[in-house]
Amino acid sequence: MFSRFFARRVHEGAPAQVTEPEKPSRSYEVGWLFNSEKTSIIWGAPEPTREPSQSASPKSVGVCPAVIEFDRRHFIIPCPIDVHLRLATTPDGKINVTNMQMQGAVRPGALNQMVVFMPQPEWRHPERPVIQIATPYLFISDDPIYINQFPPFLHYGGAPWPGIQLCGRYPIDIWPRPLMWALEWHDTSKDLILKRGEPWFYVRFEGPDPSAQVRLVEAQMTPDLRSYVDSITDVTNYVNRSFSLFKTARERRPEKLLVPKKA
Numbered sequence: 001m002f003s004r005f006f007a008r009r010v011h012e013g014a015p016a017q018v019t020e021p022e023k024p025s026r027s028y029e030v031g032w033l034f035n036s037e038k039t040s041i042i043w044g045a046p047e048p049t050r051e052p053s054q055s056a057s058p059k060s061v062g063v064c065p066a067v068i069e070f071d072r073r074h075f076i077i078p079c080p081i082d083v084h085l086r087l088a089t090t091p092d093g094k095i096n097v098t099n100m101q102m103q104g105a106v107r108p109g110a111l112n113q114m115v116v117f118m119p120q121p122e123w124r125h126p127e128r129p130v131i132q133i134a135t136p137y138l139f140i141s142d143d144p145i146y147i148n149q150f151p152p153f154l155h156y157g158g159a160p161w162p163g164i165q166l167c168g169r170y171p172i173d174i175w176p177r178p179l180m181w182a183l184e185w186h187d188t189s190k191d192l193i194l195k196r197g198e199p200w201f202y203v204r205f206e207g208p209d210p211s212a213q214v215r216l217v218e219a220q221m222t223p224d225l226r227s228y229v230d231s232i233t234d235v236t237n238y239v240n241r242s243f244s245l246f247k248t249a250r251e252r253r254p255e256k257l258l259v260p261k262k263a
Helices: 002-013 067-071 108-114 223-232 242-252
Strands: 027-034 074-078 081-088 095-099 113-117 130-134 137-140 146-150 161-165 168-171 180-183 192-194 199-206 212-218
Touching: 095 113, 108 113, 223 242
Parallel strands: 027 212
Antiparallel strands: 027 137, 074 199, 081 095, 081 192, 113 130, 130 180, 146 168, 146 199, 161 180
16 A cells, blocks of 8 residues: 555656657748749849948947848849839729830730739729739748738838738748739829839748748749649639638648759
């Protein structure tokens, strides 16, 4: 009896076996590439957001660790073309978008292939038209990474947009799809003017460890990546709530998607 009591006390008083959680990676690798090489020369590489300090003071906001940490997590996508669009109402009451640079650098036919005027039933508000511009940018990772797309709120300059950019967030390790830029046009009396080379939008990446840094590398299109991207392309034409396909996408995902491009 004593032995059973003693054994129970020892068991109850013994420290619990604590298994230390696996330490998350201190850095994540994200690859960028173009979904198609056609006319890719006009599209710039993603650039880190940097605003050099012009002050020699060690107390300058330009050397604030919090500011630096925030800025370094955003990457700039520059605008590839000059755009000047205006909304016009047809006699039957429909809203169309008009190219105001008929003699500009971009041929009207090429611009029509890039700019998509969404059907009115797909707008969030009946008086706020939505346009989209297709881009060839693909971001991929073999780490569990989400991409976030934002307007260029850290930069000042250029003509104010007549609406707001529609932002998005999705996992690039299982859903690598070409990015779209979308604008919800609030003030239909004002034009949309974009300038080539100016900051167009930002991308930011997040993983399980919020303190981990992101290393952005140029990637190459491999046969496995090409096949996988094709399998999820345009699925919204056939199903609603495409995020419901994540489970299937994860099951069919190749073991490795990110292969850095050889120098």
